[in-house]
Amino acid sequence: MKLLNDKWIIEPDFSELGMKHRKLSEEYLFFKAVAEGNLSVVNENLRENQFAEARGFGKLSKNNTVNVKYHFVIAIAMITRYCSKAGMEIERAFRLSDYYIQKLDNLHTVQEVHQLHEEMVLDFTNKMRLIKSSNTVSKHITECNNYIYGHIQERILVEDIAIELNVSASYLSRLFKAEMGISISKYINHQKIKLSMNLLRFSDESILDIANKFSFSSQSHFIKQFKEFVGMTPKKYRDKYYMTIEQ
Structure with a gap:
């Protein structure tokens, strides 16, 4: 519970609904794999369909599509940060982020958001692979x-x-x-x-x-x-x- 303006605000408890957040450790490892251009790890994560697993999501909206959109924005914000720190030009990273968030606006189903998430993740990963394998080597x-x-x-x-x-x-x-x-x-x-x-x-x-x-x-x-x-x-x-x- 939190004390706010002398009133007790009871935080919602979703445990009885079986709602659990995905481990932070899993998310960090995934974001780092994208930033390192590690396509094998990223593909394994995508094959396991972890972004689509509702059990790994917090409840940010009662509307399923809106909920997954919110999580998409969180994911791309983290990926943008990790990739910019790993060598991608900051402006380029933000342009990519803006591009995919604008595409997100036009989606209306959970499946469409999942497909865009996979496209976005692979795009960032492949660009980071190219950055890591610099043109200075044969x-x-x-x-x-x-x-x-x-x-x-x-x-x-x-x-x-x-x-x-x-x-x-x-x-x-x-x-x-x-x-x-x-x-x-x-x-x-x-x-x-x-x-x-x-x-x-x-x-x-x-x-x-x-x-x-x-x-x-x-x-x-x-x-x-x-x-x-x-x-x-x-x-x-x-x-x-x-x-x-x-x-």
Whole structure:
């Protein structure tokens, strides 16, 4: 209850109606995936139809269509913020946001809003992918990075990437080091660590589960790689940054 103007205002309790809000941790991970251009994670989220799940929504309006429209606006506001912080020009991000909100005005059904949400999310994600794969790198390195992001939860070998790109492993390794300033194997580990940092902050998955999720050979190997990259163990990182938006 809240005290306002000497009157007790009783906040509505929707628990009896079975209404639960989607976990903030899930939302943060999704927004970060969009901002990182991580198409595989975004597509998985869209396949699970999480935006359409009414159980994840707060009740902002009694009208179902208006309710989902409100949540669309909240989602695009967060995506705009995350993408602008991740490298998209602020003006470009806001232009995209304005464009989709204007399209939202003309929609009249929940399904139409869901379809627009998917279009909007994929648009932002693909634009962020292009930003991340800067024009300063060659076609082979861009394709190499795309392969890595598409298989980030797997055990990735340089030889497998080379076969996919139809080049030799030694050539690819030399080219990657020359253009990216880091070996392919170290780069892969760094990308896995960055994603594991998100899970440590915004999920309750165990350190072992996270190590397994990204196909590290063992929990101890994961902890060693994490400490080398971050400067602290996964446990200390979680203790310090759990459920914090900014680092």
